[in-house]
Amino acid sequence: MTEVNSRMQEAVRHLAAADALVRSSLAWIKQQCAGSKGVSNDKLDEHQVASFDLAWCAAESTGARFAAEYASKFAASTSSAAGACLEERMALIFCAEALQNISNRLSARPQSFGLSDADLTSLTTPELRRFCQSQLAADNLEALGREVIALNGASGAYMLSDDATMMQDSFRKLATNVVMPLAEEIHREDRIIPQEILEPLTEMGCFGLSIPERYGGIQSDDHEDNMGMIVVTEELSRGSLGGAGSLITRPEILSRALLKGGTEEQRQKWLPQVAMGDPLCAIAVTEPDTGSDVAAMRLKASKCAGGWILDGVKTWCTMAGKAGVLLVLARSNPDRSLGHKGLSMFLVEKDSYDGHDFEYRQAEGGVLSGRAIATIGYRGMHSYEVFFDHVFVPDENLVGGPEGEGKGFYFTMAGFAGGRIQTAARAIGVMQAAFERAVSYAQERQAFGKPIGDFQLTRAKLARMATLLTVSRQFTYAVGRLMDQGQGQMEASMVKLFTCRTAEWLTREAMQIHGGMGYAEESPVSRYFLDARVLSIFEGAEETLALKVIARALIDAV
Structure with missing residues (x-):
């Protein structure tokens, strides 16, 4: 067993111990909230702070486990030791950060989670402390940051299928060549999306991504393709969230609702039209x-x-x-x-x-x-x-x-089923755009006689940005694959919760790296920061998602 594999297995063991504590706390809250007909909503509302924290613990732990799986799969698929090192190092850093965050939440107010000091010892063992300290050490982050800067905005292998890669390439070119040149004008002048964007998207079948082929769309008649929708959304959001990244959300919701509850006549009439973007x-x-x-x-x-x-x-x-x-x-x-x-x-x-x-x-x-x-x-x-x-x-x-x-109501829920995973994809696209700008600016901007990317703090920032971006992407891809198999609804809520808050932090750091220019409207990073802020609000506000969806489902399941 290699040293890296050993550390990855160690990370997974620590995550399992953290998960056990989270489950114990969920069971305690369930007991406190027992009513005549199961869990009482009124009683559960008395534990909102703990429920919110536990939803976040579960989301970060789930993301960390997907990150570990991603790194292991990548290592097994490549003979490049250097490449494997990058993906595995980012996964290990994120696992350490997730464990640290879970420990901080639970230990800050253990009584709110029904835990004692003795219960928390599994999160304070010397072995776990050494793991977190080694992964989160300044020199480790700086070394990763140096490597990230050399990649000029790339961060970790995507590991997509050939079909998904082809879609990614096509829509990335469209986003770069068509959407990005118009993005600032749309934002600053508050313009409606122009035909220069709508027409090529229609020609590429963008509005039919969630519509089966038998109704004029491009989705297979016998299975969903959430991965295709995720990849397209990510690339268009990289170009502009408001100018392109959200265009396929509404056709998806309408088509899912009609496929769930519409009559055959309604499907035959509306779905082919929606697939053609006429009407919007x-x-x-x-x-x-x-x-x-x-x-x-x-x-x-x-x-x-x-x-x-x-x-x-x-x-x-x-x-x-x-x-x-x-x-x-x-x-x-x-x-x-x-x-x-x-x-x-x-x-x-x-x-x-x-x-x-x-x-x-x-x-x-x-x-x-x-x-x-x-x-x-x-x-x-x-x-x-x-x-x-x-x-x-x-x-x-x-x-x-x-x-x-x-x-x-049921048709609405069916319509919004893909909205959360799609919003995660939108968050990734915005993060990618901000990250690319931050890496570029860190190499161009001089301070005290050298590029700001040569300073330890900047490198550490970029290392964390690359790590969180990569984990967010692979978390979303993993959930998309689950949804293609008819699973993953809970994980979709978790990844939406996690990626949207992460996008706020990452775009803020990209703006900070730009200094005063980051606050200028002429700089795209100011737009990324403003756009990212809405992500935790729509498609299920962060608080509602954590309390009424994630925590409630986790409590019901224990």
Whole structure:
């Protein structure tokens, strides 16, 4: 056994010990929150701080285990000792950092986790301390940073299939040659995404990535291709998050919802059109006072002759102006005690508008209007507040037909199933762009007579950036492969939680390396920082994701 293999196995053993403590704490919280019908939500809310920390512990530990698997697979696939060293060193550094973070969280307030000082000894053994200290030592980080700088923005092998690599190459060229030259103008002038970007994406089948071939898309008829979607999203987000990286999110949500609950007639009508990007689509789910609480939706759908009448407000409806069809979740049963069972999903057709405001008047007298919400970043698609004033929707546009009434919540969940893993891919693309700029600037900028990349602190920063970027990417790829096998829903929530917070830190460090120029609007890193901030908010806010999805599922499972 080589020394590196021995250290990797040691890291996995330490992670197993940390996981055991996390499970013990989850079991203790479950016991504290026992109610007459299982875990009580009200009691669980009394343990939010601990639940939030445990969700993070589980996410980092899962990421570390995937990182160890990635490094081991890469080492087995190459005869290059130098290459294997880079991937394995990054995995070991991340494992050490994850273990240190888990130890810090649990030891800071052990009573909140139902742990005693004696329980924590597995995280304070001399062996574990030596492992973490050796991996996180300044000279180890500096050496890795020096190696990373020499790679000019590359960080670890991707290890993709031939098909995924081909897609990556094609969309990377598009992002570099078409999207990047327009990205700053879109951001600074708050422009809607131009046709120069939309047209080539349509030609390349971008909008049909999640649509089966039988409906005019490019996805296989017999299995999903989350990996293809991840790779494309990553490369487009590297070009611009708001200008390209989020364009395939809405077609994916709509197509998944229709594939889950739409009638065959609805699929035959809408999916081929969506695959061609005509019409573009938007998703209207969030409301001003409900946020991530989908079951509390209030937009009203009232039955009328030949269809339904929609009245109310939706917010954060991205691309609503440019879109020709909105996928709308509305309350079709006024009995609020039904919660999510009183919701239905509708396809609302409208004209396309390029401006920051729009007003669409129906022949039936209804008015659908919207105004773009000014945001600090994520510009290009525009997110709207949308007002429904007696808007008519024909019966044929009730998703699922009569059988779909009251099932809108389930169709929404199916639609958003890939949203979290896709958001992780968006985070990786933004991180990659920021990392490339940081490495380049570190070699160009002179301070005190030499490039700032020659200083130990800069090298250590870049080493951590490369490590977290590589782990985020391989964590996302691993979950994508699980989802292609019909698994990985919990891991998708974890990787979304982890990568989005990581993107905030990494883009902040890229800006810091640029110094004053990083704060200048003319520097792309300022845009990356602003764009990254939204990632922990949409597709499940960080707190809701950690508490209501990850922690709750982990507690139910113990």
